[in-house]
Amino acid sequence: MKILCWNTNESVWAHWLKVAPSENTLLRVLSLDELKALIEVNNSEQIEYCFIYLSDQDFSAMVEYSVDIRREFPNLKIIVFPNRPSQSAALRMLSQGINGQCSPYIGAKQLKMVLSVIDMGEIWSGKAFINNLIAANPMQADTDEIESEDSLNTLSKKEIEVAFHIAKGLNNKQIASEMLISDRTVKSHITNIFRKTNTKDRLGLALLVQKSNSTH
Incomplete structure (x- = not known):
């Protein structure tokens, strides 16, 4: 290559x-x-x-x-x-x-x-990097591009677990290891999570989870 x-x-x-x-x-x-x-x-x-x-x-x-x-x-x-x-x-x-x-x-x-x-x-970002981005950009979670945190309520228990792992900066392999599931299953969960929460990427989802945590 x-x-x-x-x-x-x-x-x-x-x-x-x-x-x-x-x-x-x-x-x-x-x-x-x-x-x-x-x-x-x-x-x-x-x-x-x-x-x-x-x-x-x-x-x-x-x-x-x-x-x-x-x-x-x-x-x-x-x-x-x-x-x-x-x-x-x-x-x-x-x-x-x-x-x-x-x-x-x-x-x-x-x-x-x-x-x-x-x-x-x-x-590639890493746990600390995503956390720093979220901390450095708290107002991003209030933009119209981020779906309401109520959309997290549409997720299954497993999907919520995956979402919170993503918010911590874990990659797919790390999530699979933490949850004792396959990489393919993690990818399937992430696809469903993005669709249900109307988020486009991991950072958007992480901001959504952060917003939810700050209001509860």
């Missing part, structure tokens, strides 16, 4: 070369134009992933470039690697479909886990 890497930092690039799975080929670009050109050149040999390093110097611009790339290449799996934490930037990118956010100096084992989770259709 080819991984397209937009990275202008030599130290981070050297680290990615060390921690990337051996079966992957990393292709480096230094600009947005290079990135788009390389995707077009490699059309016959599909590039599945794009890693984007968000430097301090051009942080805000890189956030918007990442969102633009997501819109232009909807089938590309995009992981961003910010050099500094920003909850607002993370919320902006994840809400627009970015597949995950990681530390630029992520370890080899964790990177392999991240790729595995995203390959299963999940967003």
Whole structure:
């Protein structure tokens, strides 16, 4: 599998070369134009992933470039690697479909886990990250996009349990392990939960559960 890497930092690039799975080929670009050109050149040999390093110097611009790339290449799996934490930037990118956010100096084992989770259709965020997003954006739960917390009452006992695990930041495998059920069953529950609560993603559901907890 080819991984397209937009990275202008030599130290981070050297680290990615060390921690990337051996079966992957990393292709480096230094600009947005290079990135788009390389995707077009490699059309016959599909590039599945794009890693984007968000430097301090051009942080805000890189956030918007990442969102633009997501819109232009909807089938590309995009992981961003910010050099500094920003909850607002993370919320902006994840809400627009970015597949995950990681530390630029992520370890080899964790990177392999991240790729595995995203390959299963999940967003990589982690428990602490989701909790921080919820804490940093309490007003989000009051927007019209979030269904009333009464919709949680339509869930079965098992679906409620899954919903609360999602609100804690657990991925599908972790939920399956906690509930002693299969990954397929977890996915089925999540599909039903999204439909019944009119939520579109895990963050929206987590905010809904948070809102419910705050009113009870």
